Amino acid sequence: MTETILAVFSLYGAPALFAIIAAGQFGLPLPTSILLLTAGALQADGNLSFWQLYAWGLAGAVAGDHAGYAAGRFAAAAFRDRIDRSRRLQENLKKSERFTRKWGDGSVFLSRWLFTPIGPWINLTSGLSLHPLHRFTLADIAGEIIWIGGYLLLGSLFAQSIAQIADIVANAAWMIGAGVITILLGWQLLIRFRRIRKAGR
Numbered sequence: 001m002t003e004t005i006l007a008v009f010s011l012y013g014a015p016a017l018f019a020i021i022a023a024g025q026f027g028l029p030l031p032t033s034i035l036l037l038t039a040g041a042l043q044a045d046g047n048l049s050f051w052q053l054y055a056w057g058l059a060g061a062v063a064g065d066h067a068g069y070a071a072g073r074f075a076a077a078a079f080r081d082r083i084d085r086s087r088r089l090q091e092n093l094k095k096s097e098r099f100t101r102k103w104g105d106g107s108v109f110l111s112r113w114l115f116t117p118i119g120p121w122i123n124l125t126s127g128l129s130l131h132p133l134h135r136f137t138l139a140d141i142a143g144e145i146i147w148i149g150g151y152l153l154l155g156s157l158f159a160q161s162i163a164q165i166a167d168i169v170a171n172a173a174w175m176i177g178a179g180v181i182t183i184l185l186g187w188q189l190l191i192r193f194r195r196i197r198k199a200g201r
Helices: 002-012 014-026 032-044 050-074 076-083 087-103 105-113 116-128 133-157 159-200
Strands: none
Touching: 002 014, 002 032, 014 032, 014 050, 014 116, 032 050, 032 133, 032 159, 050 116, 050 133, 087 105, 087 116, 105 116, 105 133, 133 159
């Protein structure tokens, strides 16, 4: 998958970056972080413009995020019906909803660049919960500015070691996602434990 994505990018350039990033932010399992690192490394060699890549990447990320938000907002009933058929989707949706309720606008901002594996789910739950669009947009753009810029710069600075960095990023993304899920589950267990203690008094 990664080789195919990189081949498409090398063939079509910045517009492909836009399309791939948008699809990834909407929820398709694409190696978007690795793509940004590679794009940053290529522009370091003088093949592409950093600001051109930054603009296309940022536009794609924001477009994909808002497509996910719109899907949640305007197709809520259909999504709920489909999600109800899958236990795994139900669990992912519930975790994202808890994260959104707890952190509000911060959940959108942090899931753009720090907790990226849950980003598409936060988009969906923001739409489902009718989170104000202007607040979602501001937090979304602020977070994506950090994510797009950070990975392009990282690829540019460490162009010679891009393969090793890509492996680290892939592993880190899964570790962060697992960490977030562990924290949420622990928080829920703590709440239930407290309720049980209160009920026992």
